[in-house]
Amino acid sequence: MSINGQAYIVGAYEHPLRKAPDKSLAQLHAEVALGALADAGLSKDDVDGYFCGGDVPGTGPFSMVDYLNLRVRHADSTNIGGASYILHVNHAAQAIAAGKCDVALVTLAGRPRSEGVPKGGLKRTDSPVQPDYAWETPFGMTILNVYAMCAMRHMHEFGTTAEQLAWVKVAASHHAQHNPNAMLRDLVTVDDVLNSTLVADPLHKLDCCIVSDGGGAVVVTRPEIARQLKRPLVKIRGAGEAVKHTAGGAIDLTYSAGRFSGAAAFAEANLTPADVKYASVYDSFTITVIVQLEDLGFCAKGEGGRFVADGNLIAGVGRLPVNTDGGGLCNNHPFNRGGITKIIEAVRQLRGEAHPAVQVANCDIALAHGTGGMLGTRHGGATLIIERE
Amino acid sequence: MSVLREALDHQPETKAFWSELAEGRFKLCYCRACERAHWYPRAICPHCASPETEWRAASGQGTIYSYSIARTAAEPFAIAYVTLAEGPTMMTNIVGSDFAEIAIGKPVEIAFGHEAEDGITLPVFRLA
């Protein structure tokens, strides 16, 4: 069974706040849920499927379904880190195609800024029960330094440079200057990135995403319901997911799970990277974007550094506009998870509702891709390809 | 009890690794069915799924596959992936070396006597 054409994204909403000290976590989830439903022209009583990641308060869907007072006949709390929500759209489309639900709600929210963020790179939130824990954590592994090791190896094998990494941030800042809600709106140059603090060789401070409060939500439904609503039709064409890990010690830091999730998504959509007019690509760090663009097939393996240089990701300038909301590097990265904003900006582009300064002309095919977890140890990849009908 | 001690208590299948390392012996987990070493050590071979695994003495030699210097830590340190002479690549620290001397491809050797805060000996490496 394919999900191609079986479901549509009809609602999308990004919380305008980037710091929310006066709101609870459940309240933020509820606000983005109701925002996305209002965008679709639906109400909470239409929802019969709920999808959430590891950012919800409590166990799986229980507390949020209770808080929102939903009546669901399908729920899925698969957690692959920040890429979960892209995977959820895939699972929602599968559930809809199988008749398990009609209106699926996906939410992400968090308030890490208000709750305090440890300095020097976030520690993992892993448990000592994990079989891998004792073989990584005692060496001081953080999210930051394990992504840094991926960047170091990429530079070694392919000649990728710090300047090329910096171009990813420069492009994000060019887009964020037009987003009134973006956390960082100042234009950044390659030199600004290289002159920022070296935090974990070869990554500088400005190679790293922001930490923001807030969240977002999307609503997925079946074609018959989508056609009754008044919003532009955004059809799901294909999706893929994969998990990459340490393979018994056969470590290769140069590629991500996106190699497999991307191939599956393009095959299901019957499309190629050349068809994609806009791409939301997970930008936890600048290196993440480069590795994923290669794995998704936008350039050959090892060419990512050259591909992103000289403004090639900037709307109106380059060949492939990426993260036109400013991405996780400048706009928003709620709960340290960027998946939902990746879908939301792709939907805006297909609807023609991106900021006019970054709107891609004739944007008919868009891609959203995420890497959740640790690029250099275990992570999930999720790819979604959507089309303006 | 430290979190590492707690983690080890959860993993009886790798208890021998830590007690051997504390005595100055670096052991790798091998599979008697497929004759391959793996990392991290486990009771069931990740290559062929055989439960016939055993500890064998390892050379303690390897090369740096990748690394980073964690510069924002209170005491900056070098984290690395080292590819062992026996095949598997493992996460570790490079100790006792100038950060500027550390590079991908350089040979390293196991450095005994480095303990986590609760007295657990860690498998770390130094430039050879």
Ligand SMILES: [Zn+2]
């Ligand atoms: Zn085996």
